[in-house]
Amino acid sequence: MVKEKCGVYAAKCFDGGDVFSNLYWGIVAQNHRGHESYGFLTFSEGFRRYVDLGLVPRIEREEFLRWKILLPGSVGIAHVRYGTSGKRDLYSHLKDAQPIITAKGRKRIGMAYNGNLVNVGWLKEEITSKGIKLKTTSDTELLSRYLLEKCESGLIDGIRACMEDVEGAYSVVGLDSNGTLFAFRDPLGMRPLFYGSEGSVMAVSSESVGLNINEIRMIGEIEPGEALIFGKESLERVRVVKRERRAFCGFEFSYFMRPDSVVNGRFVYKIREDLGRRLGRRYREFVDRADVIISIPETADDAAYGLHEETGIRWERMLRRHRFVTHRAFIMDPAERVSTIDRKINVLNGNLQGKTVIVVEDSIVRGDTTKTVIRKLRESGAEKVYIFVTFPRITHPCFYGIDMATFSELIGFFYDERGIAEKIGADAVCYQTIEDFVEATGMRREDLCMACTTGTYPTELAQKIADRVKTRLEVKDGSRIYERVEV
Ligand code: SF4
Numbered sequence: 001m002v003k004e005k006c007g008v009y010a011a012k013c014f015d016g017g018d019v020f021s022n023l024y025w026g027i028v029a030q031n032h033r034g035h036e037s038y039g040f041l042t043f044s045e046g047f048r049r050y051v052d053l054g055l056v057p058r059i060e061r062e063e064f065l066r067w068k069i070l071l072p073g074s075v076g077i078a079h080v081r082y083g084t085s086g087k088r089d090l091y092s093h094l095k096d097a098q099p100i101i102t103a104k105g106r107k108r109i110g111m112a113y114n115g116n117l118v119n120v121g122w123l124k125e126e127i128t129s130k131g132i133k134l135k136t137t138s139d140t141e142l143l144s145r146y147l148l149e150k151c152e153s154g155l156i157d158g159i160r161a162c163m164e165d166v167e168g169a170y171s172v173v174g175l176d177s178n179g180t181l182f183a184f185r186d187p188l189g190m191r192p193l194f195y196g197s198e199g200s201v202m203a204v205s206s207e208s209v210g211l212n213i214n215e216i217r218m219i220g221e222i223e224p225g226e227a228l229i230f231g232k233e234s235l236e237r238v239r240v241v242k243r244e245r246r247a248f249c250g251f252e253f254s255y256f257m258r259p260d261s262v263v264n265g266r267f268v269y270k271i272r273e274d275l276g277r278r279l280g281r282r283y284r285e286f287v288d289r290a291d292v293i294i295s296i297p298e299t300a301d302d303a304a305y306g307l308h309e310e311t312g313i314r315w316e317r318m319l320r321r322h323r324f325v326t327h328r329a330f331i332m333d334p335a336e337r338v339s340t341i342d343r344k345i346n347v348l349n350g351n352l353q354g355k356t357v358i359v360v361e362d363s364i365v366r367g368d369t370t371k372t373v374i375r376k377l378r379e380s381g382a383e384k385v386y387i388f389v390t391f392p393r394i395t396h397p398c399f400y401g402i403d404m405a406t407f408s409e410l411i412g413f414f415y416d417e418r419g420i421a422e423k424i425g426a427d428a429v430c431y432q433t434i435e436d437f438v439e440a441t442g443m444r445r446e447d448l449c450m451a452c453t454t455g456t457y458p459t460e461l462a463q464k465i466a467d468r469v470k471t472r473l474e475v476k477d478g479s480r481i482y483e484r485v486e487v
Helices: 020-028 061-070 090-096 120-128 139-150 155-165 208-212 251-256 268-282 301-311 334-344 368-379 417-424 434-441 460-469
Strands: 007-013 037-043 047-053 075-081 100-104 107-117 168-176 181-185 194-198 201-205 217-221 226-230 235-239 292-295 319-321 345-347 356-361 384-389 428-431
Touching: 007 020, 007 107, 007 168, 007 181, 020 037, 020 061, 020 075, 020 201, 020 208, 037 090, 037 107, 047 090, 047 107, 075 107, 075 168, 100 139, 107 139, 120 139, 139 155, 139 168, 155 181, 155 226, 194 208, 201 208, 208 217, 251 268, 251 434, 268 301, 268 384, 268 434, 292 301, 301 356, 345 368, 356 368, 368 384, 368 417, 417 428
Parallel strands: 292 356, 356 384, 384 428
Antiparallel strands: 007 075, 007 201, 037 047, 037 075, 100 107, 107 168, 168 181, 181 226, 194 201, 194 217, 226 235, 319 345
């Protein structure tokens, strides 16, 4: 199971109204993208910041006034985090919580971002060689310090320098020391970022659901390489850098985005249903033998429905997630991780005696979750278990902000379908083909990043690192491999 990454939200009330409740609901709607910490930054004659660990808290109606006093102003940004870089103890989580404020002389900026930087080694060197001491272990601080260094003659110059020099995925929202709101997206547009408006409010959000919840009409996405600057009365859109292609993360469709999010005018749940249908058509020989479809909640539910519609096989929601068990399995040793997964997923005691079961899963990274589920289904009497996976086989690490940055943690790197089935105790593992996956998204192949399934990365350094690391698998701890490999 992969952890969700970060989510950002930003809003400006052009009529001078309080922005806090808009920020709050916009980021609550995206809490699925990060559980480790959350934070708000508003501007009213200066920055006002609040960050804390865990989920965005429930705020009762009568408490909003207190929060508005704590975080006053008509413009602000918000963030939920699941770190893919930096230290992972609680103190570091709090220190790295975003938005982060950095300063250079009298200039200050507050920034929050979703993504991951690839050439962090170079960037760190650039910053620290100027005598600047880093206060956090977060990429956000690096990116915002670089921006500050380069924006002598204006914000756009700083953003341009980031886009030209910093490799990686970054969807950014920020505020400068005049309270100017800005947002920008890396030149390949790897992570999502949308914007919209309603009445006197304009907002930016990682997913469209952040806009929906505030009844803000989506205008569209911030284009790759584009920056939005929210002036006193108007919005300026600047295409800072233009590339031939884009590289939107394919994995967002299978796993990260909420099913009710919209990308390219289509609901993500519709794409997932299509992914399920395609699996049904492609793996007829297994479908013909199956008695029941079961899905791993919740990201595979829509695909299971599509598979059910395609095949007419009964779909039973026999696996349920304990909603409030949100412990982090990734930092545990393998035995502890398995028992945490055991607690997270409840297999209902249905009658599976002698049955052939198709389990629909969104992805297989380490294989722990699927293995646990298969064991539980067998304990309930299932005779044969086929695993249908909506995302193609993950064979390579991701350097762009998904929590799978090493070859050594990927079961799909070491084994083919047959080997994986054996390892996790399935009778067969059936992956979506890359071709079917791309077609289901409705996007052009060259506009998607599918590097973790093909080994072909959309950026130069990531490609070099992957090629180099493949031959050096002794690098296998939790830190980012690209900080340890010379390229
Ligand atoms: S490597 Fe995979 S997970 Fe990472 S950005 Fe590309 S498609 Fe997404």
